[in-house]
Amino acid sequence: MYNYVLPLLINLYEKTQLEEVYLKLYEDYLVKKPSVVSTEKFAEITKKTEIIKNLKPGTIAPNIVGIDSTGKEITLSSIKSNIILLMLWSSNTKHITETFKQLTEINYKYKEFGIKIFAVSLDTNITKWKTFLTKQPCNWINVI
Numbered sequence: 001m002y003n004y005v006l007p008l009l010i011n012l013y014e015k016t017q018l019e020e021v022y023l024k025l026y027e028d029y030l031v032k033k034p035s036v037v038s039t040e041k042f043a044e045i046t047k048k049t050e051i052i053k054n055l056k057p058g059t060i061a062p063n064i065v066g067i068d069s070t071g072k073e074i075t076l077s078s079i080k081s082n083i084i085l086l087m088l089w090s091s092n093t094k095h096i097t098e099t100f101k102q103l104t105e106i107n108y109k110y111k112e113f114g115i116k117i118f119a120v121s122l123d124t125n126i127t128k129w130k131t132f133l134t135k136q137p138c139n140w141i142n143v144i
Contacts (some may be wrong), residue, residue, distance in 0.1 A: 003036045006026025019052045081116040090122045091132035098138050
């Protein structure tokens with residue numbers, strides 16, 4: 001039963017946003033009996049759990065390096081604040097203008113608490129990114 005149920009549960013929770021359940025299954029059960037899945041699957045699951053652990057709220061984010069609209073390199077680790085809102089965005093996103101307005105409100109509302117916004121554009125066309133920023137200016141760090 002164990003050999004059937006554990007892989008079934010791992011596969012079930014692998015495709016959900018219930019990362020805590022996925023981690024619990026891995027740490028409390030699969031690590032103790034990895035033979036219930038193939039070696040390749042165990043390596044894949046182990047890699048995924050490490051990524052989930054490293055991206056959990058409250059953990060230190062991986063350092064992100066980007067270039068701002070003036071060409072200056074800025075790193076996430078260079079931002080000095082206890083509260084950093086990391087945003088990944090694209091000018092192609094349907095609701096990005098509204099999102100920028102909401103971020104402006106958040107930035108204003110929580111500025112006294114030291115919030116810093118670090119926005120990373122996923123755009124691949126720098127001209128398009130810069131054009132968007134001239135039409136939708138922001139008062140936070142924005143890199144590509």
